[in-house]
Amino acid sequence: MSNLKNLALSATVSATALMAAGSASAVEIEYWQYFFEARVTAMEQLIENFEAANPDITVKMTHFPYADYRTKVAAAVPAGEGPDVVQLFYGWLNDYMDAELIQPLPTDVFPPARIEAEFFPMVGAMERDGAYMALPTAVRSLALFYNERLFEEAGIDGPPETLDELVETAKALTKRDGAGNVTQVGLTTGMTGQDHHWFREVLTRQHGSTPYTDDYQTVTYNDEGGLAALNFYTGLQSEHGVTVTGFMDEAQAAFKAGRAGMHIDGSFRIGALNNTRGLKWGVAELPAGPTGIRSNYSSYWVNAITTKAEGERYEAAVKFMDYITSDEAMQIWLDTVGELPAKPSVGMTEANANDPVFGPFIRGLEYAHTTIFADESAQRGALVDMVQRIELEGQDPAESLATAAAADQAILDAYYNR
Amino acid sequence: MFRYSNLTVAQKQVVWAWGFLALPILFYVVIRFYPTFGAMVLSFQDWNLLGDKSWTGFDNYAKLFADPVFWKVFGNTFLYLGIGTPVSLVISFFIAYHLDKVRFMHGFLRALYFLPFLTSAVAMAWVWRWFYQPVPIGLFNNFLASAGIPQFPFLNSTTWALPSILAPAVWAGLGFQIIIFMAGLRAIPQSYYEAARIDGVSNWTILWEITLPLLKPTLVFLVVFSSIGFLRIFDHVFNMTTNNPGGPLNSTKPLVLMIYDTAFNSFDMGYAAAQTVVLFLVLLTVSLVQLRIMRDR
Numbered sequence: 001m002s003n004l005k006n007l008a009l010s011a012t013v014s015a016t017a018l019m020a021a022g023s024a025s026a027v028e029i030e031y032w033q034y035f036f037e038a039r040v041t042a043m044e045q046l047i048e049n050f051e052a053a054n055p056d057i058t059v060k061m062t063h064f065p066y067a068d069y070r071t072k073v074a075a076a077v078p079a080g081e082g083p084d085v086v087q088l089f090y091g092w093l094n095d096y097m098d099a100e101l102i103q104p105l106p107t108d109v110f111p112p113a114r115i116e117a118e119f120f121p122m123v124g125a126m127e128r129d130g131a132y133m134a135l136p137t138a139v140r141s142l143a144l145f146y147n148e149r150l151f152e153e154a155g156i157d158g159p160p161e162t163l164d165e166l167v168e169t170a171k172a173l174t175k176r177d178g179a180g181n182v183t184q185v186g187l188t189t190g191m192t193g194q195d196h197h198w199f200r201e202v203l204t205r206q207h208g209s210t211p212y213t214d215d216y217q218t219v220t221y222n223d224e225g226g227l228a229a230l231n232f233y234t235g236l237q238s239e240h241g242v243t244v245t246g247f248m249d250e251a252q253a254a255f256k257a258g259r260a261g262m263h264i265d266g267s268f269r270i271g272a273l274n275n276t277r278g279l280k281w282g283v284a285e286l287p288a289g290p291t292g293i294r295s296n297y298s299s300y301w302v303n304a305i306t307t308k309a310e311g312e313r314y315e316a317a318v319k320f321m322d323y324i325t326s327d328e329a330m331q332i333w334l335d336t337v338g339e340l341p342a343k344p345s346v347g348m349t350e351a352n353a354n355d356p357v358f359g360p361f362i363r364g365l366e367y368a369h370t371t372i373f374a375d376e377s378a379q380r381g382a383l384v385d386m387v388q389r390i391e392l393e394g395q396d397p398a399e400s401l402a403t404a405a406a407a408d409q410a411i412l413d414a415y416y417n418r
Numbered sequence: 419m420f421r422y423s424n425l426t427v428a429q430k431q432v433v434w435a436w437g438f439l440a441l442p443i444l445f446y447v448v449i450r451f452y453p454t455f456g457a458m459v460l461s462f463q464d465w466n467l468l469g470d471k472s473w474t475g476f477d478n479y480a481k482l483f484a485d486p487v488f489w490k491v492f493g494n495t496f497l498y499l500g501i502g503t504p505v506s507l508v509i510s511f512f513i514a515y516h517l518d519k520v521r522f523m524h525g526f527l528r529a530l531y532f533l534p535f536l537t538s539a540v541a542m543a544w545v546w547r548w549f550y551q552p553v554p555i556g557l558f559n560n561f562l563a564s565a566g567i568p569q570f571p572f573l574n575s576t577t578w579a580l581p582s583i584l585a586p587a588v589w590a591g592l593g594f595q596i597i598i599f600m601a602g603l604r605a606i607p608q609s610y611y612e613a614a615r616i617d618g619v620s621n622w623t624i625l626w627e628i629t630l631p632l633l634k635p636t637l638v639f640l641v642v643f644s645s646i647g648f649l650r651i652f653d654h655v656f657n658m659t660t661n662n663p664g665g666p667l668n669s670t671k672p673l674v675l676m677i678y679d680t681a682f683n684s685f686d687m688g689y690a691a692a693q694t695v696v697l698f699l700v701l702l703t704v705s706l707v708q709l710r711i712m713r714d715r
Contacts, residue, residue, distance in 0.1 A: 071682065074467040095685070099469035181553045181563055192661040246574065246661065248555050249548065259554065377683040381662070388666045392576055 027316045028058045029309065032083040033301075034069035038271065042336035049332075050323045057316045077101045077306055084309035084317045087301050088134065090125065091373045097133055102304040104131035109318055118343050122298050122370035134304035135325045138339035141298045141364040142194055142202075144287065145255060145263045145273070148280040150184075154261070159284035163206065163232065166262070166287045170242035173261030186242035187262045188251035189233070191384040194265050195251075197297035198286070199383060201369045203229035206289020216372035217416050222405035230401050234390050245391060255281075266299075267361040270338045285360045298368035300342065334358065340365060374415035382407040454698075460691035467685050478692035487668055488676070488693070495649060495673045497580055498587075499704070502648040506588040506595060507640060513592070514599035515629075528596070535593030543657035546586040547573070550658075573658065576669040583670050587654045591647065595640055602636030603629070638712040642705055649701055650674055673697050 031047070033039060040063055047059045062083065064072050070092065076082035078101060088096060096102045110132050116124065119135070126134050144166075146159050154173050160166040170186025177183050189195055200211045200221070209225025212218060221229070236243045248254035255263035256276050264286065273281055288294045303324055309317040323329060330341035334352065340362050341347040347362045355362075373379055386404035389395040425433065461478055465471040482488050517527060534542065549557045550572035559569045572582040606629065614624050630637075652674040656663055663679060664671025673693065681690035 071467075074685070078468055095466055095468050099466075101468060177553065177563065179563055179566065179568075181569060183554045190661070244552065247552075249551055250661065375684050377679075384662050384665065385667055392574070392666055 027056060027312050028060055029084040029313055029316045029320060030082075031059055031061045031085045031087075031320070032073065033061070033063050033087040034066045035063040036066065036337075038337040042333050045332055045336065046324055046329050049328075050320060053323070054316075054319060057319065059320060077308070080308055082306055082308060084306060084313055085303055085320055086306055087303055090134075090136070090300050090302050090370065091376050093126065093134055093302065093304070094372075094374075096304070097128060100307060102133060102306055103309070103314075104128070104133055105135065105305065105321065106318060107131050109322055110135070118345060120298070120342060120344060120347070120365045120368070122365075122368055123300075123342060125370050125372055126302060134302035135321065136300040136302045136342045137324050137329055138333045138337065139298050139300040139342045139365060140267045140339060141296050141361045141368050142197060142264055142266055142286055143360040143364060144284045145265055145269070146282050146284065147255065147258060147261055148282050149258065150261045159262075159282065160287050162292075163287050163289055167236070167240050167242065170236070170262060171240060174242045182241070182244045182247065183259070185244055185247045185254065185260045187236060188247060188254050188260045188264070189236055189243045190246050190251050191380070191387050192246070193251045194297075195233075196380045196383040197299075197371070198264050199229060199233055201297040201371060202286055202295040203233060203289075205295045205369075206291070206293045207232065208291075211371065217412055219405045219409045219412065222402050226405075227398055227401055230386070230397050234387060234397065237391070245387070267338065267340055267358070270357060283357055283360045285364055294364075294367050296364035296368035298365060298370050300370075374412050378411050379408055382411070457691045457694050460688055461695045463688045463691075465687040467687055471688075474688065478689050481689065482692050482696065487671075490668050491664075491671045491673055491676045494580065494669070494671055495651075495700075498584060498651050498672055499645055499648045501581070502584055502588055502651075503641060503644050505584075506591055506644055507637075509588070510592050510595035510640075511599055514596045514603060515625075517596065518600055518603045528600070531596050532593035534590045537590070539590060539653040540657050542586055542590055543654045547658040550582055574666060576667050579659075579666060579670045583655055583658050587648075587651060590654075591644060595644065598636060598640055599633070602633045606632045634712070638709070641712065642708050645704055645708060646701060649697075649704065652678070673700075 031043070033043060040061070043061055047061060051058060070089075073082065073086060073088070077086065077096070078099065086102075088102075093102075107130070112127060112130060112132060115127075115132055115135070120139065122139070123136065126132050126136075144159060150173055151158075156169055156172055160169045166187065173184065173186035174182060175184035191199070204211050204221045204226050207225040207228040209221050209223050209229060211221050213220055220226075237245060248257065248259060251260070251263055252265060252269060252272070254260040255265075256273065256279060258279060273279065285294065286296055303321060305314070305317045305321060325342070327341075327343065327346045330343060330346040333339055334341055334346070338358070340358065341352070344366075347353065347365060353359055353362050382404045385407070386400050389400040389403070390397055422430070422433070460471070462473060462475060463471045464474045464477070513531060517524070517531070520527065548555060551559065552569050552571075552574070553559050553563050556572075558572065562569060571578060573579050610628050610632075611624065614628060619627075649672075651672050655670050655672055655675055656678070659665050659670060664675045674697065677690050677693045677697065680686050680693060
């Protein structure tokens with residue numbers, strides 16, 4: 001009987017203590033991101049560390065399937081129902097800034113000069129009117145994946161260093177059946193995958209052109225260099241026969257199945273390839289251009305503070321932002337998710353920069369560009385159509401390039417002039 | 419003062435009837451009519467889902483009618499309708515007409531024809547998408563290649579992609595149309611056929627003079643139903659061309675896919691609403707015209 005009494009008493013005491021603790025930690029902030037298991041695990045760990053260091057703040061994480069995420073956020077944030085700190089794709093940020101749904105980061109905690117010094121250069125796109133609007137924990141870049149077994153079989157020593165070597169290597173890796181149909185491609189291609197980034201930010205620059213003006217509001221790839229880049233790209237299939245557009249439906253599927261010697265893709269593909277049985281693969285930096293120019297495309301998800309966070313919650317949100325953009329957080333993110341740190345101080349450490357898998361991606365960040373899209377899927381469509389007009393309708397490449405540039409410019413104009 | 423107990427029995431019945439009807443009416447007003455009206459209003463506005471809506475008058479419609487992609491898509495939508503409806507009706511009538519005469523394993527055969535209708539459109543579209551791939555994974559092209567015939571560019575051609583997508587869509591709808599046709603055929607009194615046979619009329623005449631005219635209500639229903647289906651085609655196209663929805667070069671893009679793209683990839687809600695209003699008007703017109711043409715005189 002007294003046992004039971006004791007139990008009841010202790011239960012009451014501990015409940016009261018819990019409630020007291022609850023009222024002391026008055027601030028709860030909400031964090032939203034899309035569901036990807038490793039990202040959620042990493043964020044849980046970050047939240048745990050953060051709460052241990054800041055016992056008066058609790059962070060509640062909510063996640064949604066990727067397919068619904070953009071619409072959910074766009075519906076919830078304007079309605080004031082959303083999170084205090086939200087993860088957004090960098091390309092969506094303009095719209096959120098224009099609609100005043102996110103707040104600038106306070107310059108005392110995040111001084112622009114310090115951010116410029118500490119982060120990789122492409123993060124500069126997040127600055128507006130002397131303050132940063134958002135910051136990434138991790139970034140992504142492109143690299144050349146290659147199938148080590150197929151390389152060995154074809155007697156190739158290592159991945160190509162230049163575009164010329166890329167073509168030669170791809171030739172050695174291509175296989176055809178008796179009727180001449182390609183059954184194994186040297187290099188996967190398809191503007192619907194990551195190739196539109198490769199063309200825009202890498203190939204055009206390597207052929208002496210630029211994709212856009214620095215503010216990304218004017219198309220500049222419709223020139224000699226752009227045409228040379230396009231001819232190189234379509235030549236892979238039409239001239240050298242080392243690839244077939246959309247081979248095996250999806251480039252990454254062809255690579256996974258061991259039917260493609262090389263494949264250009266983002267760092268987010270590492271996880272999927274790691275679990276593929278029987279596939280031995282390596283990674284190399286994207287090949288350098290004819291004049292030795294190297295370039296890369298980088299994209300990232302940023303964390304931003306919404307206008308919903310005010311007062312205490314705002315203070316808490318700033319502290320949380322400060323932690324999730326710290327060196328420690330970036331290392332945890334790299335180890336758990338496999339996404340690249342946004343700061344050279346973490347990325348370019350001896351261990352990370354020379355990592356056989358992450359190294360080529362991280363080294364690529366140093367010379368990477370981040371396209372500021374007005375409408376990524378529509379702008380991608382312009383390049384998809386450009387190549388299809390040449391391949392399916394036999395249009396003159398120069399003409400097709402001009403049409404694509406005009407379509408791309410029309411999308412930019414519609415966005416910036418409204 | 420209103421008192422329920424003072425009402426007559428007839429009045430009480432009216433109150434109850436409206437009480438029960440109130441629920442579906444409320445449902446329709448809130449779930450159907452209000453959003454429809456909202457979409458019509460939105461089509462005169464500019465909205466990216468995040469900021470404020472702003473009035474733009476007829477700008478969205480002007481942009482739509484000046485957009486070559488819209489006219490291409492408009493043409494595609496009518497190609498789906500113009501090919502899909504007659505082809506599927508002819509095939510399903512042919513099968514139903516003959517299946518009706520088969521006694522051997524009748525139920526089993528009917529189930530086989532109905533099976534595709536039960537299958538998820540997404541799963542079916544993906545399987546067909548893989549059938550259509552070039553070598554080394556495409557079933558059809560592997561077969562052609564092994565027979566020494568050049569590959570056929572099913573989905574990778576501006577001419578053939580649309581019929582290639584339409585084929586599984588027609589196949590998927592067949593089961594339903596066959597069942598409806600068979601029900602219609604069974605409803606025709608046998609005495610007409612017996613009379614015709616006594617008169618020694620040919621099978622062809624029986625088909626044209628008895629079967630088809632008496633099937634008219636079934637035909638009207640199926641024509642309208644399948645027309646609306648083909649005008650709203652989406653899942654097959656989207657799933658067979660996810661890499662480049664509606665491609666290559668917009669040759670397979672139907673209106674619904676364009677609406678989806680404008681709304682949920684470009685987040686141009688006003689423009690998408692204008693397209694929706696146009697689709698609504700097209701559906702309305704087509705249905706009214708068909709009902710008018712096919713109704714009994």
